[in-house]
Amino acid sequence: MVRDNIEAAIKEALASLGALHVPFVVERPAEMEHGDYATNAALAAAKILKKNPRDVAEQLKEKLVSQLPSTEDSVGVSAQQVSLSAIKKIEVAGVGFINFTLAGTVVKKIVHEAHEAEWGSNILYKGKTVMVEYTDPNPFKEFHIGHLMSNAIGESIARVLEFSGANVIRANYQGDVGLHVAKAIWGKQQKPDASWGEAYAYGSAEYEANKEEIDAINKKVYEKDPSVIALYDEGRKHSLETFEKIYKTLGTKFDTYFFESETWQKGLALVQTNVGKVFEESDGAVIYRGEQDGLHTRVFVNKAGLPTYEAKDLGLLMLKKEIGTIDLSITITASEQQEYLKVVLAAAKHIAEVADIAQKTKHITHGMMRFAEGKMSSRTGNVITGESLLNDLQAEAKEKMQGRELEDSEKTAEHIAVGGIKYSVLKQASGKDIVFDPAKSLSLEGDSGPYVQYALVRARAVLRKASEAEAVDAESAEPSPLERLLVHFPEVVERAASELEPHYVVTYITELAADFNSWYASERFIIDGKVSKHTVAAVKAVENTLARGLQVLGIPAPEEM
């Protein structure tokens, strides 16, 4: 990437000025007049050297210019090997910024080769194996909106990491034992004709009145007692199959599944062998005193001797470790589990078997999805499940498309619904609550998944028409703002990968889509059956970049809409 080359050159120039280890950034300036890249290196160095920033900037510029070849032969440079010779202009500006403007030929070259080149340096995570655990729904319960959020974030992080060269293992951890299972089974026993969802709802509602009976079932499930096993297997299978359909719609394919029915024994064993060392007994339970790490105390094994979720999570760490060498393990959950997981990981770091994997674990959280008031129709009463949300949005999308002749309007509506939800979830930095407005998420006016999808569809339509037109050579003009924006895509994804924040990609492709739409509205591409090769190349680059951007976000790209 050009950016990397500039960064390396600046490092070299700084070193020759005697300023080592200066923290600086090379970024896209807010203003196009400031060039294609800008750095605060001189400002940062001036601080360390205790000199005037402008003077340092001038010196730095001199060094950089002296590194430029005297002949401006940038035409023979390929997109991957753009060197400093690709730079047309280096300027000192403002309080001491150094701005770089790329040679027009180089911008065009990068842009026009983009559709062929394997983009991205693929260096950041090259050779690294990263496990991403996300979605985590519980069999016997509904797939709710939180799972949708976890899925959207996890899938995009997985893809962004893959873009950066990582080998990603997608993992899903599901609670197939526990009280919720017992409630569902009890409900089904009482009402054999009810659906599993209704059975669970009934069991939940009746739990207090039938506590003993349901608790007994819970124990039987753990023990795989023959009296419940048939019903258990049926319900579990039904849930998992339902989930699998949703994953398919959402575009996720998991590599591995973990279940609580596999983690609890391992976790329990880990806790038991460390009582007196890591854990202590208190009031009949086994606890970890998180206060030693500035956290709080949590119960790992309850009075009855059963493992809590904490112990099960230790068992999960064991299972993850058994998969093989993992360089980074990412877990995505709702933010309400943030403090909880800190305690579990703190305890795990004291246990030899799982200390290493605990050390490598990063927790990414998402807030709750709240709904803009009064704008959500729900067919299932008060509860909006992930499924019903998808279905409602799909129906709404289909309605919006009425009058259009599409090959597969059902599929297109699905793509729009999924894109609308995912975009809404991914457009902001993770951790905060999301206010979801269904109408806005499907609207083509303004920031939305469909808006970006639509820009892509338009670009594709132009390319189709252009392929029927006569391609003519055009005078090579200076690159347009749109083309200059296209150059930055790889570094945006790389930043998303290094910070595990997909929203950078969302912001970027939205800007790109808007710029393209603006261009589209102001320009006629095909005139009298003729189209400039130049235009075709630029549109192709837009199409390619939008498609890739959506792809790393896990947002489907419809062919038409």
Next chain:
RNA sequence: GCUCUUGUAGUUCAAUGGAUAGAACAGCUCCGUCCUAAGGAGUAGAUGCAGGUUCGAUUCCUGCCAAGGGCACCA
């Protein structure tokens, strides 16, 4: 009470210690025979409060205020 997270236009979100805080929606003005107008152009509008560090703070530190999460056998 302790602790974590978050406070940016009317609303929903951006901003890597830097250049004039950037978008979208809603508002107000405009653009319809043409490659998908499900679009586009323009306009107005914001950093919770008070200190501190810095050449420079939405960003870092301290205090306050406000919202949300967590704090013993649920997940």
